[in-house]
Amino acid sequence: MAEPFTTLTSIAAPLLRDNVDTDAIIPSREMKSTGKTGLAGGLFAGWRYCDAERTPNPDFVLNQPEYSMAALLLGGRNFGCGSSREHAVWALAEYGIRCIIAPSFAPIFHGNCIRNGIVPVVLAAEVIAPLAGQQVHVDLAEQAVSAGDATFRFEIDGEAKAMLLEGLDAIDLTFKHRAAIAAFHARDRSQRPWVYLEQNHA
């Protein structure tokens, strides 16, 4: 279950390159345990550190002093593409990122954000670039991003919004549909019996 998201005010850290992939967000070599924690140190490891001793790379945005407390990332197109690893989102959340604003997101990453309390906001690239370094306010209920005098509305589907706003557990919500699921399976089992593998241990 994720922490509910209502509003966020944070300096906006720019990572304005297209196709930032999940290998870059959390390299496979940084996924050292079978759990979901202990990942923040590996976040953006290939860009964030100069060497194996993890000397900070001063050129990387999150290493710059003004962005040390950033909870909001600005990204380029197709943010989070590549591997489905939810570790990318777990690492971002553990580090403290609560919102990413980008012109588009890769679909699996987008879904992983929703499940972990990170708000993926879609805005046009030309709107995003000027937000770099500004104090940005995100209001999920209002579906609005504001900075200075400017306010931008964003679209987010109702299901995602509700999940994020209330930090709901999706599995618990779905269990409310148990009767419908059972009815579907009863009907489907007669129509497509081959789908149901009673003994797959052959």
Added chain:
Amino acid sequence: MTTLFDRIWDAHVVACLPGGAGLVAIDRVLLHERTGAAALNALRDAGRTVADPGRVFAIMDHIVDTLPGRTDRTLMPGGQAFITETRAAARAAGIRLFDVGDPDQGIMHVVSPELGIVLPGLTLIAPDSHTCTQGALGALAWGIGSSEAEHAMATGTLRLTRPRAMRVTFTGTPAPGVTAKDMMLSLIAAHGAGGGAGHVVEFAGPAVTALDMEARMTLCNMATEFSAFAGLIAPDDVTFDWLKGRRYAPQGADWDAALAQWQTLRSADDAAFDAEITIDAGLIAPMVSWGTSPQASVAVSGNVPADAGQAMLDYMALAAGAPLIGTPIDAAFIGSCTNARLSDLRRAAALLKGRHVAPGIRAICVPGSSAVRRAAEAEGLDRVFVDAGFEWRMSGCSMCFFAGGESFAEGSRVISSTNRNFESRQGLRVKTHIASPETVAASAIAGAIADARELAHG
């Protein structure tokens, strides 16, 4: 009228949810040892169970070593825990596991079609982005995160916002030496790595229906590199002939009933797609990537674009406008869920037969599954690879990605039949060029990026 995607989706909607999303029934869940233990243990810790373990399968492919004589121990530090914990969790949940030594072990997207785990019209998910590979059999198959895997196992469903439908039609006939890999790289190069975002992409047209089953899997495999929700090909006699008799495919009267349904799984002639792309396959050349996104790909006979971004050029140590052919390589890799099936190995072996990789080149072949490995050995392909200077490995994802264990030398340049050329994907600062198995084989022989067509004709 309705698309193939509509038909599969609509048949799986269990309930409508507030906000326009749907509760969608999931027919198959596949797990691997990279995230399988995390998902199963999280379920257990929450006091939940796998609702229907008979429809969940686990396969060791991501972490397991591919060196002959392998055990649970891995070159990746700490890798053994992923294997042993996934094994224990799968057993506790009553899930069929294709373990390290199982004769059917292999890369999940190779094994699942081989065994008929995936079937036309099914919904199938796995916490692996290349699950879209299995759309080649007419299933709606897509990658998800660990949380979604938990949800699907606990409830038999996922909560989903309906994606849009796109059709990519390949007309014409590809020239000799042009493969499904080249068709996909060509699509992604032309329309961008985000070009399919928000869409289920149905691949159609004469150049698609002419592909054999394995090539169709290569095509759908890289739908995720196009940022598509899934890739999909309407099942036809090629699909049905390929599936018949496979272990988990329906048998007897069930087969006949299934076939009757599967034969209706196609988009209506007047189906309305939200987006359409048409590509003349006759104009496609063998492709190779030059940058760190699959969209940074060009014809192998072409040049690095004059307007290439400096960051990619710096990483790849290439100059704008430089020809790709002749770029010296350090290593060659044939493997992965994209291009390591028997037909891929046969085509590479045809070029390697009687030849040898250039001096100093590290060349590795990792069959896509243990079954592929056996079939290749039965026809002597292993000897061809070994005689040509390739290592011949056990099956797994292997060096498609660097998990902390085995990798290519830091900063080296690799030509690879895999799907991703991201920074450090195959090792620290490794420069990956993705291409077809033919191009990888020809380049290994030349010691530099090469056009396989010249070798085939030479």
